[in-house]
Amino acid sequence: xxxxxxxxxxxTVSEGASLELRCNYSYGATPYLFWYVQSxxxxxxxxxxxxxxxxxxxxxxxxxAEFKRSQSSFNLRKPSVHWSDAAEYFCAVGPPNFGNEKLxxxxxxxxxxxx
Amino acid sequence: xxxxxxxxxxxxxxxxxxVELRCDPISGHTALYWYRQRLGQGLEFLIYFQGNSAxxxxxxxxxxxxxxxxxxxxxxxxxxxxQQEDSAVYLCASGLVIPYEQYFGPGTxxxxx
Numbered sequence: 001x002x003x004x005x006x007x008x009x010x011x012t013v014s015e016g017a018s019l020e021l022r023c024n025y026s027y028g029a030t031p032y033l034f035w036y037v038q039s040x041x042x043x044x045x046x047x048x049x050x051x052x053x054x055x056x057x058x059x060x061x062x063x064x065a066e067f068k069r070s071q072s073s074f075n076l077r078k079p080s081v082h083w084s085d086a087a088e089y090f091c092a093v094g095p096p097n098f099g100n101e102k103l104x105x106x107x108x109x110x111x112x113x114x115x
Numbered sequence: 116x117x118x119x120x121x122x123x124x125x126x127x128x129x130x131x132x133x134v135e136l137r138c139d140p141i142s143g144h145t146a147l148y149w150y151r152q153r154l155g156q157g158l159e160f161l162i163y164f165q166g167n168s169a170x171x172x173x174x175x176x177x178x179x180x181x182x183x184x185x186x187x188x189x190x191x192x193x194x195x196x197x198q199q200e201d202s203a204v205y206l207c208a209s210g211l212v213i214p215y216e217q218y219f220g221p222g223t224x225x226x227x228x
Contacts, residue, residue, distance in 0.1 A: 004157070032215060043119065043206060043219035044158075051215070090157060094215070101146065101215050102171055105157035 002027045004091050006106035013081050014114050021076040021109050023091030031093040033074040034103065035065055038088040047089075050074065051096075061085070086113045117141065119220035121207050127226045128197055136192045136223045140209030147190050148217060149182060152204040161205075164190060197227045 005024045013019050025031065032051050036044040048059025055067040065076045074091060088110050092103040120139045128134050140147050149161040160174040164184045175181070179198075184190040194201055204224050208217035 006157075036219075041221065043221045044208075045219070046216055049215070092158075101210065101217060102148075102160050102163055102174075103158070103217065104160070105150075107155070107157040 002031065002093055002104045004093055004104055004106035006089075006091055006109050008109045009107070010110045010112065012112040012114060015083055016080050019076075019078045019081045019085070019111070021089050021091075021111070023074045023076065023106060025072050025074065025091075025093045027072075027093055029096055030069060032096050032101075033065075033067060034092040034094065035059065035063070035074075035076050036090045036092060036105075037061075038090065038108075040087070044090065047076070081111075081113055083113045083115075086111055119207055119209050119218055121205075121220040121223050123223060124221065125224045125226075127228060130199060130227055131196055133193065133195045134197055134225065136194075136205050136225070138190045138192070138207030138209075138220060140188070140190070140207070141218055143187075144209035144211055144218070145187050146210045146217075147184055148208040148210075149190070149192050150206045150208065151176075152206055152222070154203070158206060161192070194225075197225075199227045201225060202227045 003026045034049045035047040038044045047063050050057050050067050088108045090108045091106045094103045122137045147164040150158040162182050163171040167184045179195045182192045204222040206222045208219045210217040
């Protein structure tokens with residue numbers, strides 16, 4: 001069965017510092033990969049997605065993620081965080097075909113930004 | 116344009132009562148998904164609609180849970196005889212088959228006392 005692991009439950013980063021959030025997956029084939037952000041009291045917003053091709057994908061709000069097949073990882077990065085980036089981040093995987101985008105989510109990483 | 120909306124935003128109910136949660140998807144989105152988010156956990160898939168048919172109900176946790184959708188519009192998730200373990204945030208998402216993006220509503224927080 002497919003699964004997603006986000007090993008860091010909570011990360012604290014200083015404003016302006018770089019950020020990397022880890023995501024590892026277990027799947028029969030290379031799945032489609034996603035990162036979502038959830039701000040307090042709001043629904044999830046898609047940051048970026050990977051289907052195929054270039055393994056470094058750019059997303060919104062200055063985020064990027066790199067797919068590494070050999071490590072079954074899809075880590076999220078940002079060179080310089082802003083206080084507004086404080087939120088919960090979820091990695092998700094989905095079947096590599098269109099027709100039923102049933103996503104499997106990790107348990108999330110809560111990001112705290114300190115001044 | 117308007118995003119996905121869900122109502123109510125909060126619902127407190129007594130154990131054993133039935134509840135209905137509503138989702139209004141983005142107009143034109145053919146796909147609709149329900150997820151459950153328990154405290155401190157990731158999202159758990161419940162059910163997927165394509166139009167008004169549900170090709171994947173595999174995530175519904177028990178026969179107390181049911182969902183329906185009217186055409187390519189509103190969907191209702193019904194939980195009968197609620198239990199305390201049903202307490203969670205229920206999230207709805209809508210999208211198009213291509214380009215495989217889901218747009219989430221703000222969720223309904225259900226508390227069963």
